[in-house]
Amino acid sequence: MSKRYFGTDGIRGKVGQFPVIPDFVLKLGWAAGKVFSREGHSKILIGKDTRISGYMFESALEAGLSAAGVDVLLTGPMPTPAVAYLARTFRADAGIVISASHNAYYDNGIKFFSSEGTKLPDEIEQAIEAQMDIAMTTVDSAELGKARRIDDAAGRYIEFCKATAGGISLKGLKIILDCANGATYHVAPAVFSELGAEVVEIASAPDGLNINEKCGATATQRLQTVVTAEKADLGIALDGDGDRVIMVDHLGEEVDGDELLYMIAAQMRREESFHGGVVGTLMTNFGLEQAYAREGIPFVRANVGDRYVMEQLYKHDWLLGGESSGHIVCRHLTTTGDGTVAALQVLKAIVETGETLNTLRHGMTKLPQKMINVRMTQKHNIAEVEEISVAVAKTEAQLGDRGRVLLRPSGTEPVVRVMIEGENEEEVNSLCQQLADEVEKALLALESSE
Incomplete structure (x- = not known):
């Protein structure tokens, strides 16, 4: 599936930068409306968090959905899980949340829920993706979607x-x-x-x-x-x-x-x-x-x-x-x-x-944990770098069954997250630094040879 529009947590980005800009959101509302209205008249519920750009994106989504002939239910500021719940309660065909979750105010994003309050099936996401590539048209005036605010959503x-x-x-x-x-x-x-x-x-x-x-x-x-x-x-x-x-x-x-x-x-x-x-x-x-x-x-x-x-x-x-x-x-x-x-x-x-x-x-005891971010200039499949695999195996052998090692490339930053957990904090810190140094050394050697 293409990732131009949908990520693992919907669409998210800084306001004013692609894809989170008003004309994109307008088109997205229209595309979603066309897909959900294929089997007849449709209604979609929209909620948002409190960031200032939510007003702009709410209006853009509403306009796009209306242009596709879809009725809109507006909740105003409402938690993401509330939108999932209310989409089920009002038997909407989908729920849309305008939010960037724990990010700062200048970010915003859009997340979809199905009529059951779950993530959209892949085939629906793909259909909306495909619709985004089609020129936007508006239904006849008599078929435009109507919008109404749900006054008792919070209650x-x-x-x-x-x-x-x-x-x-x-x-x-x-x-x-x-x-x-x-x-x-x-x-x-x-x-x-x-x-x-x-x-x-x-x-x-x-x-x-x-x-x-x-x-x-x-x-x-x-x-x-x-x-x-x-x-x-x-x-x-x-x-x-x-x-x-x-x-x-x-x-x-x-x-x-x-x-x-x-x-x-x-x-x-x-x-x-x-x-x-x-x-x-x-x-x-x-x-x-x-x-x-x-x-x-x-x-x-x-x-x-x-x-x-x-x-x-x-x-x-x-x-x-x-x-x-x-x-x-x-x-x-x-x-x-x-x-x-x-x-x-x-x-x-x-x-x-x-x-x-x-x-x-205190029913459980958290083990000491240390994480170091190792920067890389380009993405690499670290699982295929032999020197890194050897370093990880060596570290795991030292830890035994007293802890674990995790290397995870970030999905948003050019870094590899090197994390170690174990029973002894001093040992964890030392091993994590050693492994991070080995990972950095291997990546530098790899990049210099390319």
């Missing part, structure tokens, strides 16, 4: 999230909630407070430019400070589009996606609702894999990215998967990663066990 999603918590009461818990000045600013506070928690909000006043700015799931320093200053029970940090969550315990220590995934699996086992195993990624801490092995829980690693986690979940027919970054999929509850829903599953474990977040996180 519907709030009630959905609360329902996933299984009727628990959060009364007595003081929670600091960081909304990243993003799409959850008007829904997440209501979810937790309506379940009884005392909620102190931070980064919940978006202005179009401050999304993810020194806040949210990718920057928890402020949250950590506020949690301890307010003597709160815990903190919750969502990212700009609400599909990731990182938490902070009462001591101000960050609790990442691997630890949260472990807690949710443990709670599901207590409830006897656990099925199969758990999907992680290549970046999942080895300590989580060890913990699952001790408890007899099957575990597989997917490539980095929510698309690949979902592929493995469907392949094995499992219910739970996620990433260290806090993108956690509870497939028994929803169809995509949802930071608010995942946080509620952790809170359910806290309420029903009577334990603190700090205590529950």
Whole structure:
């Protein structure tokens, strides 16, 4: 499949640069509209996060879809997982999210969901790709699509999230909630407070430019400070589009996606609702894999990215998967990663066990991890570089079964990520530097010979 328009997480880029420019978005809306309306009249739901360019792209998508004869449902600012949910609820033919997730305000992107709230099938993506190469035309005036705003979109999603918590009461818990000045600013506070928690909000006043700015799931320093200053029970940090969550315990220590995934699996086992195993990624801490092995829980690693986690979940027919970054999929509850829903599953474990977040996180022990980025001037298939393979084998032999080695070319930067995990931090740091030096030496020799 061509990647000119679709990536593993939709279309994403800096505003004003190809492909994320208004005329491209207009054409994309039209192309999607033509594909979805082939079998009759169609309607598509559009949501967005809080970055300023969302207004422009929302209008462009709406115009393109209308020109193709497709009706449009507008939710306004809404978390990515909410759009997946609402597309199902309103029986839309597709859902579109205008967001660049955890990126800065000047980036934006577009992601599609099917009518079932899942990623689009490859054949639909390919059909939209093909339509993009056809000259844009407009249907007759009487057949133009109509647009309407869904006034109760936020309320519907709030009630959905609360329902996933299984009727628990959060009364007595003081929670600091960081909304990243993003799409959850008007829904997440209501979810937790309506379940009884005392909620102190931070980064919940978006202005179009401050999304993810020194806040949210990718920057928890402020949250950590506020949690301890307010003597709160815990903190919750969502990212700009609400599909990731990182938490902070009462001591101000960050609790990442691997630890949260472990807690949710443990709670599901207590409830006897656990099925199969758990999907992680290549970046999942080895300590989580060890913990699952001790408890007899099957575990597989997917490539980095929510698309690949979902592929493995469907392949094995499992219910739970996620990433260290806090993108956690509870497939028994929803169809995509949802930071608010995942946080509620952790809170359910806290309420029903009577334990603190700090205590529950110690069910697994994270191993020391070190990563070094080695720059390269051009892309290489590092698996075919003999000197690198030899260096990796040597490092793996030194680690034995006490850790693991990972070399992963970045998908967005001209670097190879060299990562080592192990039981001894000093050894991990030393081996990682040695291997990074060997990789750099091999790449320099390769590039100088070309």
